[in-house]
Amino acid sequence: MQTKTLNELHDINMKSSEINQLSNIPVIWGVEVDEIVTRPPLGLRQIGLLWDGEAPDMISDNLIDSVISFSLAGVEVIVEIRPEDRIDHDYLLVIAANAGFCISAIPPERKSGVETWSNQCARFADALMAASNFSGNLYPVSGYLTYLVMEYFGGAKAAVPSDLYTRQRFAEQVPQNWSDIAKSHMRKSLSDAAGGENELKGYLGSILKAIHGEARRQRLQQLKAWKSTESQTAA
Amino acid sequence: MKHFTLHIRLALDCNAQCTYCSSANNASGRIGIGEFKTALNFIADAVFPKLGVGQDHQLAIEYLGGEMLLIPEREIRLFTEIARDRLGPLVRGLRQGVQSNLIGSERRVLALHDLFGENIGTSWDNYTGQRRTGGSASLYKAILNKSLRTLSGKRGFSPGRVIVVDSAIAEYLEREVRDAISGGYDLVLRPVFKGGSADVSHLSTDELAMLFSKCHKIWSENPRVRIEPFTSLFKRRINRGRADEAGEDSALESAGCPFQHDCAFRSLSLGPDGSLNVCQEMADASRYSLGNAILETFNDHVWRLLARRSFRLAAECRNCQWLAECAGGCMNEAVEAHGDPFARTELCPAWKAVFMEIENDILSGRAAEIERVMAQ
Numbered sequence: 001m002q003t004k005t006l007n008e009l010h011d012i013n014m015k016s017s018e019i020n021q022l023s024n025i026p027v028i029w030g031v032e033v034d035e036i037v038t039r040p041p042l043g044l045r046q047i048g049l050l051w052d053g054e055a056p057d058m059i060s061d062n063l064i065d066s067v068i069s070f071s072l073a074g075v076e077v078i079v080e081i082r083p084e085d086r087i088d089h090d091y092l093l094v095i096a097a098n099a100g101f102c103i104s105a106i107p108p109e110r111k112s113g114v115e116t117w118s119n120q121c122a123r124f125a126d127a128l129m130a131a132s133n134f135s136g137n138l139y140p141v142s143g144y145l146t147y148l149v150m151e152y153f154g155g156a157k158a159a160v161p162s163d164l165y166t167r168q169r170f171a172e173q174v175p176q177n178w179s180d181i182a183k184s185h186m187r188k189s190l191s192d193a194a195g196g197e198n199e200l201k202g203y204l205g206s207i208l209k210a211i212h213g214e215a216r217r218q219r220l221q222q223l224k225a226w227k228s229t230e231s232q233t234a235a
Numbered sequence: 236m237k238h239f240t241l242h243i244r245l246a247l248d249c250n251a252q253c254t255y256c257s258s259a260n261n262a263s264g265r266i267g268i269g270e271f272k273t274a275l276n277f278i279a280d281a282v283f284p285k286l287g288v289g290q291d292h293q294l295a296i297e298y299l300g301g302e303m304l305l306i307p308e309r310e311i312r313l314f315t316e317i318a319r320d321r322l323g324p325l326v327r328g329l330r331q332g333v334q335s336n337l338i339g340s341e342r343r344v345l346a347l348h349d350l351f352g353e354n355i356g357t358s359w360d361n362y363t364g365q366r367r368t369g370g371s372a373s374l375y376k377a378i379l380n381k382s383l384r385t386l387s388g389k390r391g392f393s394p395g396r397v398i399v400v401d402s403a404i405a406e407y408l409e410r411e412v413r414d415a416i417s418g419g420y421d422l423v424l425r426p427v428f429k430g431g432s433a434d435v436s437h438l439s440t441d442e443l444a445m446l447f448s449k450c451h452k453i454w455s456e457n458p459r460v461r462i463e464p465f466t467s468l469f470k471r472r473i474n475r476g477r478a479d480e481a482g483e484d485s486a487l488e489s490a491g492c493p494f495q496h497d498c499a500f501r502s503l504s505l506g507p508d509g510s511l512n513v514c515q516e517m518a519d520a521s522r523y524s525l526g527n528a529i530l531e532t533f534n535d536h537v538w539r540l541l542a543r544r545s546f547r548l549a550a551e552c553r554n555c556q557w558l559a560e561c562a563g564g565c566m567n568e569a570v571e572a573h574g575d576p577f578a579r580t581e582l583c584p585a586w587k588a589v590f591m592e593i594e595n596d597i598l599s600g601r602a603a604e605i606e607r608v609m610a611q
């Protein structure tokens with residue numbers, strides 16, 4: 001079989017039935033689910049599956065089964081929401097938390113879609129502030145929040161995305177002025193949801209504390225693992 | 236770390252005749268060693284890969300009744316060794332435990348402890364006389380108490396106990412909780428399961444809610460022992476939004492059932508005839524067969540249907556302030572009440588009553604004291 005390049009496939013709106021033509025590509029995105037993939041291609045670590053639902057609060061069975069299949073195969077799933085998709089943002093965050101997938105509000109292809117995309121991002125930012133148990137990645141809101149934390153407390157002027165998905169899907173595709181519009185929408189939404197700028201600052205501080213807590217937890221876990229190895233060796 | 240539970244029923248046979256149990260007086264034989272090996276091979280090679288169970292998992296194998304003490308000691312040992320050797324290497328950690336009524340000789344009870352250590356649980360009912368052997372509740376109580384004395388005297392171990400909560404036990408439940416606290420043993424309060432005996436007498440959900448609310452109060456005044464569901468729900472609620480500084484798995488990860496929406500990924504039950512279900516409760520109710528491990532069949536379609544519960548929780552649960560802690564409750568109860576694996580559990584009012592008590596503890600500042608005593 002002729003192997004296609006990633007760009008060739010992206011050019012033609014990739015379908016899930018086609019992804020096995022790829023190999024050793026760590027991140028694939030913009031995939032429309034037309035069949036359940038039981039064996040993901042070798043080397044795949046992250047996949048962006050386009051939203052498919054019967055209603056704003058009704059994810060399709062096809063998409064559910066695909067999320068389950070990829071997750072079980074150890075591939076991180078990102079459900080991608082197009083600017084024009086009509087979805088219930090709170091609902092999506094709840095099921096993402098339950099089922100363990102990430103969400104991405106993907107950018108538009110044309111400038112005319114920037115306002116709709118920015119509104120989509122703002123609604124997600126609002127939903128994220130109210131979500132009690134979502135701990136996954138919500139692109140681009142989570143990244144923007146991280147940037148705000150750094151800006152408030154570390155004086156960072158710009159955050160450089162380190163993960164491949166953010167780089168490919170956002171950094172390399174979204175012109176700076178589109179990104180600025182989306183950021184200002186998200187900023188307003190976050191500030192409104194927090195109850196004002198001061199409250200938002202308090203919220204960012206609590207994120208920073210949780211990050212420290214997590215780092216401490218990891219250190220403790222390493223210590224525990226080291227201790228148990230030590231006692232096993234001694235036994 | 237992920238958690239997975241494999242319920243194994245080696246036999247349905249039982250030496251007791253408890254009024255609410257599906258195994259009462261059952262004598263239908265047990266699984267053969269060869270069949271057991273075939274079944275575990277199938278689970279290891281065909282089922283675990285489908286369910287994503289692997290090196291990230293802590294696997295708990297729970298042997299359930301029927302009654303394990305009816306199986307010769309030598310065979311129990313053999314079964315557990317086969318399970319350990321076949322499934323142990325597939326996962327990161329393996330723990331084998333047993334639920335026994337402890338109606339047996341001192342020698343057998345001690346042998347069970349030799350094999351399972353402190354991973355032994357038993358059933359309990361100190362007041363209503365619904366647990367019987369040889370037709371006699373007092374005989375049951377006498378033998379069980381002797382076994383408990385043996386374990387405590389010779390091994391310094393007091394097993395956790397499960398109480399089936401039905402209308403008969405309701406008036407004694409608060410006493411049972413107080414007894415557990417003063418006696419220093421753990422207790423699980425399990426609302427009676429409709430798939431058991433036809434004679435089961437249920438409490439209404441409002442009665443259950445009121446009763447659980449009272450029992451929670453008793454526990455929270457002296458939370459020295461683990462009384463479920465109170466301990467787990469309290470821990471989950473209090474840990475909401477906190478980093479896990481002790482480096483332990485969250486209560487949600489480890490305490491799962493019956494507060495989980497993803498049972499299809501966390502649990503599997505193997506019956507003595509090879510039958511596969513999500514859990515023993517589903518098996519008892521003959522619901523959603525996943526196939527047969529001796530015949531080497533697995534019903535992907537049914538499993539996928541149940542796996543969708545995480546995505547399809549009822550709207551009341553999705554909008555509930557305690558969703559993160561309750562996770563929608565037990566799927567089997569939802570099926571029992573509504574015939575729908577995605578519905579809300581019938582026991583919702585009871586869980587809400589417990590959560591309300593916990594919120595009161597948090598608001599009044601008592602939660603910190605509860606945590607302090609629990610940590611001792």
Ligand code: SF4
Pocket residue numbers: 492493494495498502513514515516517564565566567568
């Ligand atoms: S269906 Fe209920 S009893 Fe069975 S594993 Fe799930 S929560 Fe537990």
Ligand code: SF4
Pocket residue numbers: 551552553555556557558561562563564579580582583584586587
């Ligand atoms: S308390 Fe009730 S409504 Fe809330 S998640 Fe649990 S079952 Fe659903």
